[in-house]
Amino acid sequence: MATTHLSGTREEWLAARLDLLKAEKELTRRSDEVARQRQALPWVRIDKAYRFETEQGSASLADLFAGRSQLLVYHFMFGPDYKAGCPSCSSIADGFDGVAVHLANHDVTLLAVSRAPLAKLLEYRSRMGWTFPWASSHGSDFNFDFNVSFTDAQQREDSVEYNFQRGGHAMDATPSPPPVVEFAANCGTDALTYSRDRPGMSAFVLEDGVVYHTYSTYARGVDGVWGMYQWLDRAPKGRNETGVWWRRHDEYGRRQATS
Template structure:
């Protein structure tokens, strides 16, 4: 017999209607937050950023692809990675099909990573994705938008990420096999892996200028994880069991494991 609370259909409906009011309030609050995002002051981009793309070296304005709005997903694929972050890969599975729809709403969605373009292209082909993906290797873009950090910053324990100072180093003397497992999945150690972080940044072109309008990190990108929205509506919730690349799952799903936090917060 289940240990979860059970009840009659009438009891369920009463509880569901009570929850519905809370859900409606959350929807209204979400609409308000979206409005406030759009009211943030725009910051003009004066720096000339360069990226390597399938069309050659391009600028930040080029990434707009003729549209007025640009959303960049900061994909965790560092210069020393041998493969993309599994969690970012799961996110990308979800947004790959959104690119065409966003384009028809005057928004270009593009992924940006530190790894060389050739490595990104091979991985993109392996995953079967079609979204635009450029390399910022050797440039400042990822550092300026706080998704990449130097080894010195990491070792100092003072990384500027998610609008605060963070120490990503595991506690001294504490073994963290889950962190080692994540790092090994991209062919690095934890110190190298966590020099990158997930994030999303938005830009707009107006009057011939490019402006930065918004950035979010860690759980600020939760809403972009399509799987989380489904799991939040499943009976047992997220049941954080980590993520794999879609071509690495067994044909038969594994049983649920004890909850643990994902690598991306």
């Protein structure tokens, strides 16, 4: 059976590929410029005394730098009432271990932070076979102050502000969209509870003992650190999605766990 996709000669492919190369180079240059804008953002001094629970014990935000001057935090969706981490965040985190060692040797610490108690996080990390550092912000304002966690009151009052705007995100829709319901059940909770935690990443710098917040991104802003999608965007059929298809890496080939 013949393909339904456009086909052609090697010469036609090369001509089209050279046109695409121009667009790719333009995108690369634009990406470089956006990176410069990102690094030129003003730094905001952090004076609040956040506390975290880590494998080494109670820690301050400065302690999380682990002796380095830069800190990248992935806001992993794992609320206190979850029984397992978010499948999407888990897919993103699958790439952390290989990257973290290189960042550590470039004066950058990479770790995840979630609101679930530390014991629950470490148990899940063991299940997933990961080794990257993971800190619990349970009982801290950290997740709320960096707009990745919200209270039930904020949900009821429709005052959730995520990705620098109020409303507009699928997790804020009523009724909850099927993918949100599915992922919530997969984490052992309901859609509203699941939606009180959101994905994102934040960057910090430590200078002369002072911590500054330099950058945060949310929602599709984390696509750039989701390795799976960088590869799919270069595959013949691209993302080719008709719904939620990915699973935790230990769930492929069997039915999704619901607890």
